[in-house]
Amino acid sequence: MNQQQIQPILKALDAIQPFTQTPDAALYVHQILHQIREFETTVPDDPLLEVLSGFYVALAYENLWADYDAGQFAAVQRILKKFADRPALKPMDIEKAIMEMEAAGFNTTPIPIFTEASDE
Amino acid sequence: MNNKAHQEAQKSIKHFLDTSVLRPVLLGTHAYRQYFERQFNDERQYVSNYVLMEFRRSYLCNIIKFYFMLDMPSIKTVGDAFKGWSHKFKSSELKAVEQFVGDITDTFTLGRTIPKDKATALREIGRYVKRLDMKSRYAFKNIGRNETDCQRAKIPFTSRKEVHMTEMFQQFLEKFNDTDNCRSRCVIASFFLERYKEQVEVFLEYADALPNPSKAENKGFVKIASQLRNAQHEEDFSCRLCEAIGDAVIALEAPRDMRLEHTDHSFDHLCPLLNQSHYKHPSEPAILKRSQD
Numbered sequence A: 001m002n003q004q005q006i007q008p009i010l011k012a013l014d015a016i017q018p019f020t021q022t023p024d025a026a027l028y029v030h031q032i033l034h035q036i037r038e039f040e041t042t043v044p045d046d047p048l049l050e051v052l053s054g055f056y057v058a059l060a061y062e063n064l065w066a067d068y069d070a071g072q073f074a075a076v077q078r079i080l081k082k083f084a085d086r087p088a089l090k091p092m093d094i095e096k097a098i099m100e101m102e103a104a105g106f107n108t109t110p111i112p113i114f115t116e117a118s119d120e
Numbered sequence B: 001m002n003n004k005a006h007q008e009a010q011k012s013i014k015h016f017l018d019t020s021v022l023r024p025v026l027l028g029t030h031a032y033r034q035y036f037e038r039q040f041n042d043e044r045q046y047v048s049n050y051v052l053m054e055f056r057r058s059y060l061c062n063i064i065k066f067y068f069m070l071d072m073p074s075i076k077t078v079g080d081a082f083k084g085w086s087h088k089f090k091s092s093e094l095k096a097v098e099q100f101v102g103d104i105t106d107t108f109t110l111g112r113t114i115p116k117d118k119a120t121a122l123r124e125i126g127r128y129v130k131r132l133d134m135k136s137r138y139a140f141k142n143i144g145r146n147e148t149d150c151q152r153a154k155i156p157f158t159s160r161k162e163v164h165m166t167e168m169f170q171q172f173l174e175k176f177n178d179t180d181n182c183r184s185r186c187v188i189a190s191f192f193l194e195r196y197k198e199q200v201e202v203f204l205e206y207a208d209a210l211p212n213p214s215k216a217e218n219k220g221f222v223k224i225a226s227q228l229r230n231a232q233h234e235e236d237f238s239c240r241l242c243e244a245i246g247d248a249v250i251a252l253e254a255p256r257d258m259r260l261e262h263t264d265h266s267f268d269h270l271c272p273l274l275n276q277s278h279y280k281h282p283s284e285p286a287i288l289k290r291s292q293d
Helices: A007-015 A025-042 A048-067 A070-084 A091-103 B003-011 B019-027 B030-039 B049-070 B078-088 B092-107 B115-138 B165-177 B179-185 B188-195 B197-209 B216-230 B239-244 B246-253 B266-273 B284-292
Strands: B015-017 B045-047 B259-262 B278-280
Touching: A007 A025, A007 A070, A025 A048, A048 A070, A048 A091, A048 B092, A048 B115, A070 A091, A091 B115, B015 B019, B019 B030, B019 B049, B019 B115, B019 B259, B030 B284, B049 B078, B049 B092, B049 B115, B049 B165, B049 B246, B078 B092, B078 B115, B092 B115, B115 B165, B165 B179, B179 B239, B188 B197, B188 B246, B197 B216, B197 B246, B197 B266, B216 B239, B216 B246, B216 B266, B239 B246, B246 B266, B259 B266, B266 B278
Parallel strands: B015 B045, B015 B259, B259 B278
Antiparallel strands: none
């Protein structure tokens, strides 16, 4: 995938920024989530999908999308632009992209795994 | 000490995380993660290779095992995998996997009875596990020690090459489960029988003198002491034993200039005996109750 191909997502990330933390953001998150799901069908082996999958979870789980601010969406836009244009994404690139997304405040593993304590 | 001085003192603490704290920092409920963010409001969080290995063993391995069950040709849907899993496996760690996979299917709006959604569920579970492992390696500083030369701690989880997830998990789990090979190459026996022999004797004497060994706060430590008492020769040590006495490994290996962060009672006994600074955090249910009150 290159910047051209992920343009719909980049465009939505631009458009969402004035509306973050309001119900109006739903329109753009809807576009992003649907686009990511479409990529899974059209370019299923693209390594950038590992990054986009983390982004999907960070948005969709318990509607966390409603909590992020404009700066955070701008940050993920920069991250996706940077990595989308790399000719061949290697596993290290994917890890870097995900950790940069985490540093921008997107928790790509928000699902709690709760077990009974063994020695409490 | 006034508030500012206390905050300054807190900033200078280096936090060495036991698995019981690493788990909620990465996988806890929102309220519990926020609690630890407030506690460790800085960059100074450390882990060891052994703690990372325990995290993989206790959480990631169980999810990967479910992944392989779901990937069986005999399993048509996520729902079938749930039924089989919960029918056969009752422990709390394995039930936690069910809850986690359920959340994955909900997040991706996958049908648990729809065969075509099985592949998506597999893919997203696999990706999630890879991200968890990556975060465990990147989010904390590693103290760099592996005093037991634990071989399971050295098995790479991710591949530098573009290998399919299933193959990557298979390679990892096969090596991780090859405990005979791992045990033959680690030095857990000499760690306890030679290097830390005196400290182990102190543990045993203390355990013998505990007035209420069956009290909840004492049971974990007493069990560790009992296991150590019975392990007198090289051949007595195994990966299974190491799992049972893991808190002792972590306490002995912990840097003495750091504070060991935990939620387990056993460290309340182990750490003072080693002059190891430590702090016992409230449990997740306690923090959840506080946040609801």
